[in-house]
Amino acid sequence: MKPKIILINPPLHFSNNIPHSLDVSVPPLGLLYIASYINRYSPDFEAAILDVTEAGLSLEQIRKDIDDINPFVIGITSMTPQIQGAVELARFLKSDPSFDRKIFLGGPHVSADKDFINRYKNIFDHAITGEGEKTFLASVTRLLKKETIPVIQNGEVIDDLDTIPLPDRTLINRQRYNKRESVIFSRGCPYDCYYCSRPAISRKVRYRSVYNMLEEIKQVYAFCDGKISFQDDTLTMNRKRVLELCGGIKNESLKLDWECNTRIDLVDDEILGAMKKAGCSLIHFGVESGNELIRREQIHKRFTNQQIEKVFSLCNKHGIKVACYFMVGHPGETKDTLEETKNMILKSGIDIVGVSIPTPFPGSELYDIAEKKGIINKAVIDLFAEKKLGEGYVGNYPIYIPEGIEKEYLFDIMKSINRHFYLNFKTFWSRFKQDIFSLKRIRQDVTDFFSLIAQGVSSRKPYQNKK
Numbered sequence: 001m002k003p004k005i006i007l008i009n010p011p012l013h014f015s016n017n018i019p020h021s022l023d024v025s026v027p028p029l030g031l032l033y034i035a036s037y038i039n040r041y042s043p044d045f046e047a048a049i050l051d052v053t054e055a056g057l058s059l060e061q062i063r064k065d066i067d068d069i070n071p072f073v074i075g076i077t078s079m080t081p082q083i084q085g086a087v088e089l090a091r092f093l094k095s096d097p098s099f100d101r102k103i104f105l106g107g108p109h110v111s112a113d114k115d116f117i118n119r120y121k122n123i124f125d126h127a128i129t130g131e132g133e134k135t136f137l138a139s140v141t142r143l144l145k146k147e148t149i150p151v152i153q154n155g156e157v158i159d160d161l162d163t164i165p166l167p168d169r170t171l172i173n174r175q176r177y178n179k180r181e182s183v184i185f186s187r188g189c190p191y192d193c194y195y196c197s198r199p200a201i202s203r204k205v206r207y208r209s210v211y212n213m214l215e216e217i218k219q220v221y222a223f224c225d226g227k228i229s230f231q232d233d234t235l236t237m238n239r240k241r242v243l244e245l246c247g248g249i250k251n252e253s254l255k256l257d258w259e260c261n262t263r264i265d266l267v268d269d270e271i272l273g274a275m276k277k278a279g280c281s282l283i284h285f286g287v288e289s290g291n292e293l294i295r296r297e298q299i300h301k302r303f304t305n306q307q308i309e310k311v312f313s314l315c316n317k318h319g320i321k322v323a324c325y326f327m328v329g330h331p332g333e334t335k336d337t338l339e340e341t342k343n344m345i346l347k348s349g350i351d352i353v354g355v356s357i358p359t360p361f362p363g364s365e366l367y368d369i370a371e372k373k374g375i376i377n378k379a380v381i382d383l384f385a386e387k388k389l390g391e392g393y394v395g396n397y398p399i400y401i402p403e404g405i406e407k408e409y410l411f412d413i414m415k416s417i418n419r420h421f422y423l424n425f426k427t428f429w430s431r432f433k434q435d436i437f438s439l440k441r442i443r444q445d446v447t448d449f450f451s452l453i454a455q456g457v458s459s460r461k462p463y464q465n466k467k
């Protein structure tokens, strides 16, 4: 029997030994890619996945599963909001002197905060930053041969994405997640939005071939009833490739209902028309501010209000729904610019809105700005990781509050936008038409209604596709 590798998706945190996460509806696609890569290319190893929150495992149950599987090494992935869960789990495992397995840390947090591995070398043995498939497999193979490997390595970027096997979804309990299937057509983002740490993973844009993408869609088609969610950072970066994919979907007569993320300046009438014909029903856009100057100079999203309005109206023309994301409280923000954002949202006619406060994640320009203001630094990250700022991510991880504006004012405007946007006849009528045949969804709508009135926030789970 081949030695095993366990890849673990930790919760945001454990509370009274129960794993907590904001959303467990999306399968851990990054881990599925790494596990499938190992299982395809390695003669030495067999990889398994443990999604802690989905399985509802306590720390002791995770340890028992590890002992049962008896892996050669363990890999834990972590985004910044998950770092409490990753640290708690690794510390629990390493607290037993008889536990002698190496633990690797990977994922977005350590990719952006590389020094984290030095600060936590007592519980994590190695880190792989960026894209993990090739370098993680090479590293564990060397460990098996009793060679030494560096504590931290940059993951080698794979240029030909078709050489990465399709994610093997039999490695997870697929029934337990949202039926809509998550897929990725491309990797990498070359943009420089000031709040985003995605480019710390990879700036180099690569696409799978249309043939390879269609193979995966056909493979998952029956299970998800043709409902697909493209998780790409910016699906339409390569316009030609996306038009080819849309053509391929039509040629294969695949009846799809799909959604994606992209940018306002990367769509036009032609591509939206082709996307609609291929089954696109919803696009997520990050607009971030109603003020052009802030958007251009601070956020580095260099598109105008006129372009935004044009794209909304083109989506409307083609019957594609629009979800838009904004932040309130950018550096340089004033009460007037906040009003501009509110007015843009309320006049936009879009279908879904998400409003948040800028959050300084490592690897982003916003982190550097917030660090200069003393809002965040490595010591604060570690306090967060140790739960010394509080248990859980929401309300405990530092946020950016611009000079001259009070935190309460930002929360009030966020609530006011949500109430004005969602508590109106148009929104309720559209939800009612969608949800009329599902008692569960009607119940959710009622809960949402009261949550918006009482707290000014939606009770629905946050959308995953945040751009």
Ligand code: SF4
Residues within 6 Å of the ligand: 189, 190, 191, 192, 193, 196, 197, 198, 199, 233, 234, 263, 286, 467
């Ligand atoms: S927000 Fe989107 S477009 Fe901007 S840098 Fe991040 S991934 Fe790229």
